[in-house]
Amino acid sequence: MPFRSSAPAIASALALLLCACGRNDAESPAPVADVAPETVAAAPAETDTAERQPLKARAAWKPTPLLVPAEARDALLMQATEAERQGLLYGNEPLGALDLYAALADADPPMPEARIGRERIIGLLRERFEAERVAGNLEVAEEIDAVLAVVSPAEAAGRDEALAAARVAATATAMGDARREAGQWLAPRGGSAVAAYREALEAVPAFAPASAGLQGIEKALLDRAAASVAAGEFDAAEAELRRAARVGLDPDAVQDARASLAQARADAAGVAVREANEAIDRLDLPRAATRLADAQQIDPQAPGLDELGSRLALVRRYGHFRPGQRFADALGGGIDGPVMVVAPHGEFTMGAGDEESGARDNERPLHEVRFERGFALAVRETSVAEFARFVAATGYRTVAERRGRSTVYDERGGAMVELRGAHWRRGYQGRTPAAPDDPVIHIAFDDAVAYAEWLSVRTGLRYRLPSEAEFEYALRGGRATPWAWGDRLPPRVAANLTGEGDQSPQGRRWGRAIRGWSDGHWGPAPVGTYAPEGFGTYDLIGNVSEWVEDCWHDSYRRAPGDGRAWVNPGCEERVVRGGSWASTLEQSRSAFRLQVPAALTSARIGFRVARDL
Template sequence: MRARLPDIAPAGSPATAPRTFLRAALAIAVLLAACSGEPDPATTPARDPDASAEGQAGPIISIRSDPETSAVPAWRAPDVPVDAGNLAQRKQEAAAALEADELFGEADDAIPLYLALREHAPADADVATGLERALGAVLQHGDAALAAIDDDRAALRRAQEIAAVAREVAPEREAVVEYLARVERADAAQQANRSGERALNARKIVVAGGKGAVAHFREALRLRPGDARAMQGLAAAESALIRQAELAANQDDYAAAEDWLAKAAKVRPDMDTAADARERIARQRASRVGNLRDLGLAALTREDLDAARRHLATLLRIAPAGDPAAVELRRQIELASHYGLFRPGQAFTEALDRGGRGPEMVVIPHGAFRMGAADDEADARDSERPSRNIRFDRGLAVSRNEITVGEFRRFVTATGYEARATRRGHSTVYDERSGSLVRRSGVDWRSDYAGKPAGDQLPVVHVSAQDAAAYAEWLSEQTGHEYRLPSEAEFEYMLRAGSQSRFPWGDGAPPAGAGNFTGALDESPGGRHWRNAFKGYGDDAWGPARVGSYSANAYRLHDLAGNVSEWVADCWHDSYRRAPVDGQAWINPGCADKVVRGGSWASSPEQTRSAWRLGSDRDTTNARVGFRVVRQI
């Protein structure tokens, strides 16, 4: 069978090698560090980003030799005898070989035949035309070989061998000169790729003077735009730099990690890889900071202050300046002796003497805050002033949520207690028809805001201050520990949770999911909207929502600023003048009016402020007021 130059196979399929190119084709496989030769973060130290990082274990990529990297020898046409007797036959043979795309592999292929014919009959127009067509065909095959370099590493060798043929046939022809230049550029690009891969494995990724891997791969792309091998090499270089950043981060050296990431970001600036790595490392850093904080807090529960201080020292070294986790842990270490066996943020429930468990409690940190409204606070009232500093000498356990209907039901079932609304047979509910709160018969703690049966996970409403205190007393009897209503100071302290702003979340509208407030986007079942509400806010609720439906505050407590307002232990006073300075409840024996704190689902923005307070008859029951309890620790 007569040999001919084959078509170049499409991407992803092998090419059929011609007799002229019976050489093994080896492909280079560039495997990113994540797949092959990845340094072990436990044993490979993070390096200076300006160093070449030589001497680290394992290659960054795996490299196999390019096929036939030796120089392609010059092509010489085989001798083909032509004389007057066989001239016509040779012309027919040449035309047939050209038609069959049998171009130069053997003496009876088109180009050797036409060259011999041209030597014998230089003026023959048919010979000149045939040779021109054969040259064009071989150049087309050469261009196809160049186009296949990304998928077939043997293609460059074929293109070079075709170049040798074209150079012998018509070295001065413009098409040949241009083709030879293309082959030269492709060859130089592959040489640059090889240099880049060697530099990459030598950890010379970014080196001054253009000798690093990145410079070599960019040179390959300059010579041959879109070169897949070069682009893959840049990806590997970027990956190696990111890996160094990860190694630095694993050693808590986030400054070095950022230096590595800055270098990685310049390798492929149009890609998001380095930015994604920066986000991952930032999350790792945040997680590490949080973990150190948690380790420190855990050490405090064991009363191991030395361990807690060691964790704090590491945290301060790796955390951004002013990180709240460091501030929190430092505060907890300083005040650890005030918590006994509890720890800040600890959640627990206690067994009840008659079975079951009490409400979930969360330990909030002791500390100090400024209670009341600031002198310049908008919508503040005289009853919220004068503001004053309050300090708590011990931590406090607070029910994470408002007491629910189900929890209050357990109390009533166990004791037979009759709540105020049950005894008098009515309470105040929301009336959809009028959009107002109205008195309705047959409503008590088992009812929701509209007087319908309430689900067990809703906060209990239609309870008086005395009902709330009775529930707390029952918990004390059942657990053997002191449960009570919070003092007004304790409530504002847990509501603010470290903030001193107008609202617990700041000075503007609440962030999404912050709580059940009066939002301009809220809509009642009948299509009503609030006239005085937070602009742009909605919480998908009209009336109290299930407890814990919205974000917890910094002390991991829910619904202090919204959902339902809450009874506290204090008697009502028109201002804070002569109020206790230690945060204890301000109680006058026999007082008729108690204090309600915290906004509700139906409170105006003004009434959702952290400093807002209201005096109400202790026997009042309605659809907006519930309660939560605290426990001494």
């Protein structure tokens, strides 16, 4: 009989009677399926909606025994399909797809489409059972299990085992949640939230509540790491990432966070390196050291760290200069001060040893001197022209000028004598004008100090006389031998001393001359005439002896070990270092020193200046 859509016909056709099997006549009539024509018409042929919609927990299910009139079969099949589309897979009110398919499959004659539908629903229930079990919805999974126990009893044992594992996982997950709430994320060992969640996942791999717990902990740790990075607390961020890695849920996320941390470290270290270099440019060394330490702490592998450390070390020792560098400070008016050379920091043994021939007691004991910083020393002795600029600028009158005399060399007598009218503008004989490039002589200690103070005023930098230790350190130029050139005469003349080949204008020769030595001058030579010494200076060995800042002491006992001048307030005797044009070989030794009254002026004594860096 064909299906008609009139309401009375449908109502009559869908009158279903209770099956007599297992029931008596006194039992209630079977429920009637309420199928509206518009509902039947809307039912699709195929759908997967049931797989997408969540199952709602229902009361315990048992199959509904139905008698199906032949005229209602098609309508009931459409109703079963609609129930499947809506996700009503089983149930009594309203009837689920499984109930309807089962009734139609068992009808006489059975409907093949209904049998296929029933098997499809059973397959969907198996899938939903596993999905709900893994999702932790155990009540729903147990309800589905009850249905499957009826329609697929052969698999009951496997489902029971799966449900038991899920209960274990649920218990472990609950413990993990409690520990997480208590802050026991990764500790104590074996008693942490992560340990409980892993126990749950061992029972049921991919157990959603446990995975969600691990994900929550991992995300919180990654968020903490990100906050630490934003605050510049990179070590704290690294610690949080190590904890996140121990969670082990999403290694890629942890690796991405590590890459972000590495970039943030590099950026922050780069800023610190740049700011440290800027501080060095300003000679703000405390700031530079702080930012260097920051950069090293932030990223020990940051580019430029080694160069920055070396630069800071150099600046600490040399300011803006380099060892061996030459420079001249501007004095204003287009005039530069004396050319200076940077002596390297370092240490040396000062004085003469017991075995050194010609050494005196005042050159002992040997002692170590260390220069923590470099210093600058005039490359050449102060020249007449340089001193003349000072006098012209200040109107300064030297001690010899005020006193009206100085000590000169008397060629007729071959000795040093006082001569009236001798002063810095005159030569070693005190009568003829000195050449502009000759070393200035007839200078007292106070005159040399006055020149250095003028340079300080004009440049804003600290010029001074060198200390005795600085002079000997530069004179030796790194050698520990008795002479700056070694322990025997050099193959060529190294300085202006009393050479065997020297001869005065009147034909006089030295009585204690250095054999085989002919430097070409009797009296001072123009500054810088001979070869440079070890640190790039000229004439420390000879030409004129030079004032240093130290007061005279009979020995080096209790002498400073840091290279500073050894000064006692009000001392009237100072130290003169280095040989002169009238010095013997013994007097040109590196350790040789002279005790001289500070007020003495002589044709054999000049000076050069030093400068702090």
